[in-house]
Amino acid sequence: MESDANHNRNIPTGKSYPKLSKATSGYLEIEHFKHADLHTGYFCYNCTYFIKDTHCAIVHDSGPDVNGTKSEIIAPYGVCTLWHPNEGEVR
Numbered sequence: 001m002e003s004d005a006n007h008n009r010n011i012p013t014g015k016s017y018p019k020l021s022k023a024t025s026g027y028l029e030i031e032h033f034k035h036a037d038l039h040t041g042y043f044c045y046n047c048t049y050f051i052k053d054t055h056c057a058i059v060h061d062s063g064p065d066v067n068g069t070k071s072e073i074i075a076p077y078g079v080c081t082l083w084h085p086n087e088g089e090v091r
């Protein structure tokens with residue numbers, strides 16, 4: 001019989017977790033990739049956590065990135081160390 005601990009693991013808690021800062025996540029934007037094919041390679045655009053057009057579910061929009069650059073958005077051509085492929089967007 002399944003224990004209560006195992007059973008409860010699948011129940012959504014509805015709890016919201018604080019977002020990470022850009023610097024903590026390792027986020028950066030490379031201007032050079034602004035017009036690249038964002039379906040290929042590692043970009044926020046094809047990441048599971050990206051919220052179109054300029055947000056991320058787990059990283060803040062504002063604050064300095066790892067290079068100290070401030071942009072006030074999560075750019076589609078940006079990326080961070082938490083990147084995870086969105087199978088619907090990766091080619």
Ligand code: SF4
Nearest residue numbers: 044047049050056080
């Ligand atoms: S790579 Fe993914 S997790 Fe990281 S900032 Fe971009 S959308 Fe968010």
